[in-house]
Amino acid sequence: MACVKESYESIMAFRAERDFESLDTEVLGWSDKRLLNARSLRFMLSQQFEYVPPSELVYKTWNLLTDFKLYRHMQPRTVALEMLQRVTEDCAIVRLSVSNGDKVHHSILLIARGRIDGGYLITYRSIPLSEGQRQFAASESNYVNLFNWYTFLEKTTPAGIPACEVTFGGCVENQSMEYLRYLMMEVVAGVVRWQTAVGHNKFRLTHG
Template sequence: MHVVASLHPTPSPRTSYPPAPAVTATWSEDDQALLDILFMAEPLPAEPSLEDVKMDDMFSSPEPDNEVHVQQEVQPASPVEKQIGYKPLAIDDSTALVNETYRSILTFSLSGRALSTGANIMGWEDKRLLDGTSLKFSLRKQFPGQNALRLMASTWQCLSDPECSDTKFRGLMTLRVLQRVNDDTIVAMRDSQSEDCSKIYRCVYILFRVRTRKGFLICVRSIAPERLTDPALNSLDYEGKTVQWVDMSSWFVFEHATDEGIFFQEGGAHIEYGGCMDNGDNESVAVLAMNTLSIVLRWETTMVGPLFTLPVST
């Protein structure tokens, strides 16, 4: 069975969001019960009413060969694509990467030397650990009165837009779009410099969003450079600096705070930013650790805003 993973950007409660395999972060016993990968047998009709949206009826257990089917949109090559010898991602490869990423999230575990105490920072439950040169992290927070659907839609709208990403997450996230596979799947590239500016940390990654049983997931997953770029062009940047390719997987999980799982309501939302980043050296670990915290704090400021307001002075 093939399912088209298709989400629409309008954060309206009446918008159809056909679900892809349901995934969630895996750090508690309660979460383990939700880790079965589930598929939708039939796509929802366009613009359903809330009465038509019944979460238990929209999923069926997968067979071993089930997968999400990604539809592709072909676009002309950009200067950046030509610079790195980018080879467009095929439909079957897009499908395989999305499903492979789901399964990697299901088996993800926090291990290594703790870089944080586990205490709350600005309300975020903070877990950051170092495993070799890999930084593994999970930051969680509950937002009363917020809506998981709207937070997901706003986050996706910004993360998939180069101008918004650069403005709202300046110095933390960049987005140089290489290919828009569809409205919910993008291939992009980002560069960052080492502290001494001697080398470039580069990553070509797939950015996608899917619906899960309890909410939504927005995920970034790096792609091995030899799969999509020309090896003869990916060792140096255009200024002649050494390029060091990095391994990265990170995700935002958006879940409704109540047990009913109706994420259209305003009863609150659980947000998690988790993943693993590896630049391949020890010198960048401290920067990565600070960046993960900075990203969620910047995300909260941008997507949620202050939880209180000061009275207007007269």
């Protein structure tokens, strides 16, 4: 699938990026990597989950991203997630609306999943709007261009334990610095809520 291949190439380019910021410590088990400038944010959070097969997490994550009630477990401020078109079993187009104070941030997203080397990829990114659509979106809400993704890779820990390395990353452009800083906090909160929604919180995944 072309969108999966394109997303995978973008992800690999970001992984190779050296000019990035990091907390240099884990937050609830997640390590971070980010690039923030005046109008855009690129980020990546990673963690290994022992004894969890990648196939389980890609299946649960796909359901979370394509069902309104389930999506709200990850983003409680979601006010709408409407399925516009289910293209195939592995590709769908949805309309997403998320509230932030008195504003509603809106996106029309293409969601796709596929196999990659060593595991799976789920990607969801904004569909470009025509000029008329952009004017309508601006009058109704704040349209957000975003590109987010999950990778689920088969790994083995130094102790020889099978694990799934989950990476959540993405890019948001053409937004104010205030919104991007807010989004950075939401990213961490969102990935922790994802972890709980798929049934694998940190305490359950800690092995003594």
